[in-house]
Amino acid sequence: MDKNSKIYIAGHTGMVGSAIMRKLQSEGYTNLLTRSHAELDLLNQKAVEEFFKQERPEYVFLAAAKVGGIMANYKYHAQFIYENIQIQNNIIHQSYLNKVKKLLFLGSSCIYPKNAPQPIKEEFLLTGELEYTNEPYAIAKIAGLKICEAYNIQYGTNFISVMPTNLYGPGDNYDMETSHVLAAIIRKMHLGKCLENNDWEAIRKDFDKNPVEEVDGNASKQQILEKLSKYEIQLISDPLNPCAIALWGSGKPRREFLHVDDMADACLFLMENIDSKHHPCNPSLSVKSASTPHNNPQKPVQSAAYEARNTHINIGTGKDLTIKELAEMIADIACFKGEIKWDTEKPDGTPRKLLDVNKMKELGWTYNIALNEGLKKNYSDYIEGIE
Numbered sequence: 001m002d003k004n005s006k007i008y009i010a011g012h013t014g015m016v017g018s019a020i021m022r023k024l025q026s027e028g029y030t031n032l033l034t035r036s037h038a039e040l041d042l043l044n045q046k047a048v049e050e051f052f053k054q055e056r057p058e059y060v061f062l063a064a065a066k067v068g069g070i071m072a073n074y075k076y077h078a079q080f081i082y083e084n085i086q087i088q089n090n091i092i093h094q095s096y097l098n099k100v101k102k103l104l105f106l107g108s109s110c111i112y113p114k115n116a117p118q119p120i121k122e123e124f125l126l127t128g129e130l131e132y133t134n135e136p137y138a139i140a141k142i143a144g145l146k147i148c149e150a151y152n153i154q155y156g157t158n159f160i161s162v163m164p165t166n167l168y169g170p171g172d173n174y175d176m177e178t179s180h181v182l183a184a185i186i187r188k189m190h191l192g193k194c195l196e197n198n199d200w201e202a203i204r205k206d207f208d209k210n211p212v213e214e215v216d217g218n219a220s221k222q223q224i225l226e227k228l229s230k231y232e233i234q235l236i237s238d239p240l241n242p243c244a245i246a247l248w249g250s251g252k253p254r255r256e257f258l259h260v261d262d263m264a265d266a267c268l269f270l271m272e273n274i275d276s277k278h279h280p281c282n283p284s285l286s287v288k289s290a291s292t293p294h295n296n297p298q299k300p301v302q303s304a305a306y307e308a309r310n311t312h313i314n315i316g317t318g319k320d321l322t323i324k325e326l327a328e329m330i331a332d333i334a335c336f337k338g339e340i341k342w343d344t345e346k347p348d349g350t351p352r353k354l355l356d357v358n359k360m361k362e363l364g365w366t367y368n369i370a371l372n373e374g375l376k377k378n379y380s381d382y383i384e385g386i387e
Contacts, residue, residue: 001029001059001102001272008033008057010042010091011064015171016106016164019264020061027268033057042087052094060095060103061267062088062144066137071248072178073134074347084140092147092159102158104271105148107141107312109165109256109353110134119318119356122163122310131350145312152276152311160276162267165316165355168374169260170381174210176231181248182257182375185327186382188245189334191233196243196338202386209386232343243338249348251324256316256354259369266315269365276311316355317367329372333379 001007007024011017012034024032033055041047042064066076066083073080088105095103112120113128130138141163148159172183179187187210194202203224204217212227228234232246321329327340360366 003028005058006031007059009061017063018171019260023264048090052098058101062105068178069180077136081136088144105161107163110138111142119354121356158276161312164263165256165258167260189336192243192245193336205386241339246341246343248346251342253348254320254352256320259374262367314355316357318357320354
């Protein structure tokens with residue numbers, strides 16, 4: 001990509017898209033194309049078609065998606081599969097029709113089988129049963145990377161897919177119902193600390209920033225306490241631990257976490273250095289690659305020998321920890337002194353999810369932000385955001 005290339009970032013207001021935009025801007029890319037949801041509904045096929053015809057982006061980062069933690073995935077099965085597939089189909093197909101030079105599709109590590117061998121290699125895709133609680137989202141993301149592979153085979157497009165591990169950082173979602181595990185723990189720990197310190201000014205600021213089921217900081221103490229109790233943040237009679245919070249599951253599952261700024265750095269690295277037809281991680285692709293680019297979007301590339309399997313690339317740290325260990329780290333950073341309970345009636349999700357990141361290492365990229373460092377910055381950013 002040139003510094004003045006026309007680059008469309010789909011989903012630029014989300015945590016992932018905003019990180020990619022920050023990275024591009026910091027590297028001197030100036031011709032960035034964005035649209036808010038109000039300006040462009042990516043579920044609307046006709047609207048997306050008209051947008052691509054009018055703007056003609058040269059490069060596309062497909063970071064737009066409906067996302068959420070285990071609670072949101074469990075509650076919104078239909079929306080997670082329908083909306084994500086619809087968004088992907090619209091953007092990928094229009095990128096092909098309008099001769100986009102390269103597209104990067106962002107998937108998720110939940111695409112892999114629930115009981116995949118650890119660490120998880122790219123070739124483990126579709127080798128076993130998915131984790132049920134996030135199956136709709138996982139199927140949508142699998143469909144996205146397979147669409148990219150299929151278009152590369154049939155039309156000679158240059159679409160690449162990356163599968164990042166669990167992400168955290170600026171722009172994360174702290175909604176009690178839809179947040180991912182790390183953000184959920186940060187908010188619960190903060191509110192728990194405020195409750196045990198009887199700091200109602202801080203609690204009201206938090207509720208003003210992120211209302212809980214339409215209850216904001218102007219509500220009565222009783223209303224706020226009821227919402228805190230519903231999400232298992234409660235005062236208890238123990239004088240040594242005046243507040244208790246409950247987290248889903250047993251705390252035993254192991255997870256890997258990558259700062260979103262590292263993820264954005266990896267995405268730009270791949271966009272600048274990797275092409276689908278000359279994929280250094282899959283030698284067969286350079287041998288059997290399609291012979292002609294997609295000059296005529298209506299004419300398929302004739303290359304029956306060309307195969308593309310598991311061409312996606314994992315992005316992560318290669319290190320994991322238990323959810324219990326994560327909670328203890330966040331409690332220390334947030335100065336939460338109360339009791340942490342584990343609601344074992346709630347699902348754990350996948351027992352372990354650690355990505356094999358050797359392909360990225362072989363390409364010359366590795367992460368920079370250590371988890372403890374990233375968590376401290378994340379908690380500080382969260383506090384600043386509600387002040």
